[in-house]
Amino acid sequence: MEQPPEKALRRVPTQKRSRVRLEAILDAGAELFADAGFEATTMEAVAARAETSIGSVYQFFPNKLALFRAIADLSFEHCRELFGRIIPTTSLSPEDWIDVLDAAIDGFASLQESDASVRMMWKNWNMYAEIADKDAALHREFMDSTRALVGFVASDIPDARRDLLATMIVEVISAMLFLTQRHPDRRKAMLEETKRMVRRYLEPELRGPSCG
Numbered sequence: 001m002e003q004p005p006e007k008a009l010r011r012v013p014t015q016k017r018s019r020v021r022l023e024a025i026l027d028a029g030a031e032l033f034a035d036a037g038f039e040a041t042t043m044e045a046v047a048a049r050a051e052t053s054i055g056s057v058y059q060f061f062p063n064k065l066a067l068f069r070a071i072a073d074l075s076f077e078h079c080r081e082l083f084g085r086i087i088p089t090t091s092l093s094p095e096d097w098i099d100v101l102d103a104a105i106d107g108f109a110s111l112q113e114s115d116a117s118v119r120m121m122w123k124n125w126n127m128y129a130e131i132a133d134k135d136a137a138l139h140r141e142f143m144d145s146t147r148a149l150v151g152f153v154a155s156d157i158p159d160a161r162r163d164l165l166a167t168m169i170v171e172v173i174s175a176m177l178f179l180t181q182r183h184p185d186r187r188k189a190m191l192e193e194t195k196r197m198v199r200r201y202l203e204p205e206l207r208g209p210s211c212g
Contacts, residue, residue, distance in 0.1 A: 024050040030116035075117040
């Protein structure tokens with residue numbers, strides 16, 4: 001796992017050995033927060049999982065909350081990087097738009113499963129107040145990009161309607177990704193239904209092809 005911003009660290013590592021130790025601490029913290037939750041995780045457990053001393057953990061992070069926030073920052077960056085890889089910045093056809101939506105849902109679902117920092121965020125909604133501002137800012141970025149894509153496909157949609165469509169797309173997909181966590185046995189089916197739901201919602205607006 002890459003390092004969080006310098007302002008999130010008590011001490012910024014300069015030597016390779018220290019950077020490797022910090023990465024191990026971040027990985028361990030993300031896994032424990034994701035599996036056990038914030039309250040049940042201790043700094044001692046993080047040190048043990050990272051195979052380092054408790055003193056080394058405190059060298060970088062003054063407390064458990066600081067560690068949680070640093071991992072949350074990394075989670076936001078991973079989501080931002082994925083969004084940037086999936087979402088085009090040039091004009092696209094209605095058919096391409098459907099493919100982009102499907103890729104976004106599949107991509108974020110995969111990230112949700114494979115990235116411990118992202119799983120940590122979904123697991124610890126009781127900690128949302130700690131990261132609410134940054135989460136809202138990230139959603140605004142996603143909505144701005146989505147609004148631009150709507151304009152590529154249907155430039156005659158009024159600005160207010162375009163804003164609403166972008167908001168609905170981002171928030172509905174985000175909410176459904178959260179809900180699939182409650183139904184692991186039906187997760188795959190629910191993701192496919194999410195794709196169908198978003199397509200049906202957008203077809204009249206974007207004049208795309210019928211999607212079965």
